[in-house]
Amino acid sequence: MDFFTAIAMRRSTRIFTPEQIKDEDLTLILKAGQAAPVGHSDFAGVRITALQNPDILKAWDQHCTAASGNPNYHMFYQAPTLIFVAAKPKADGQPVYVADVACIMENMHLAATALGLGSVYLWAMVNRVPLTEELLHTLQLPPEFKPVSVLAVGHPKLPVSARTLAELKPDRIAATILK
Numbered sequence: 001m002d003f004f005t006a007i008a009m010r011r012s013t014r015i016f017t018p019e020q021i022k023d024e025d026l027t028l029i030l031k032a033g034q035a036a037p038v039g040h041s042d043f044a045g046v047r048i049t050a051l052q053n054p055d056i057l058k059a060w061d062q063h064c065t066a067a068s069g070n071p072n073y074h075m076f077y078q079a080p081t082l083i084f085v086a087a088k089p090k091a092d093g094q095p096v097y098v099a100d101v102a103c104i105m106e107n108m109h110l111a112a113t114a115l116g117l118g119s120v121y122l123w124a125m126v127n128r129v130p131l132t133e134e135l136l137h138t139l140q141l142p143p144e145f146k147p148v149s150v151l152a153v154g155h156p157k158l159p160v161s162a163r164t165l166a167e168l169k170p171d172r173i174a175a176t177i178l179k
């Protein structure tokens with residue numbers, strides 16, 4: 001898929017089929033994440049962890065659903081693949097690590113779109129939900145790393161309709177050109 005088509009076609013998918021994504025697609029999505037820019041080139045300060053183990057996914061789903069208080073709310077929409085992006089908060093207190101994670105996340109979100117997959121950027125499940133040590137341990141992160149965002153990826157249940165950049169609402173995000 002052409003670059004600008006992928007940008008225009010990207011949207012949040014929240015209904016997935018149970019079918020797992022292909023290993024080669026996961027590899028490409030991870031590569032796209034690894035290509036992202038990182039502040040001060042602190043590549044060692046961020047980490048990507050793809051989770052496809054059904055038992056561990058179920059544990060996360062059950063924990064997040066219980067925390068939400070709504071038995072019908074599945075915070076990652078039961079996607080078959082979760083890609084956690086974790087970072088080490090900086091000693092100087094600057095929140096640049098959140099921006100680093102966002103760059104990695106968007107690269108992967110677009111890569112998933114380009115591959116015809118559905119995906120959604122998730123913040124709540126690792127920031128609004130109190131996470132247990134046991135759940136965090138499933139990510140096998142080195143000490144000091146905290147999961148900052150998660151990309152849920154899978155096959156969209158509903159076909160994703162084509163969209164071009166020209167079809168996007170011009171005022172979706174205010175943009176001004178000053179000359």
Ligand SMILES: Cc1cc2nc3c(=O)[nH]c(=O)nc-3n(C[C@H](O)[C@H](O)[C@H](O)COP(=O)(O)O)c2cc1C
Nearest residue numbers: 010011012013014075102120121122123124125149
């Ligand atoms: C930083 C960030 C955090 C988000 N967190 C969540 C989330 O926790 N749960 C969710 O369902 N969607 C989440 N989203 C997806 C947004 O709701 C979605 O991108 C927005 O509604 C625009 O829709 P679109 O992605 O289809 O263009 C998040 C998106 C971003 C960029």
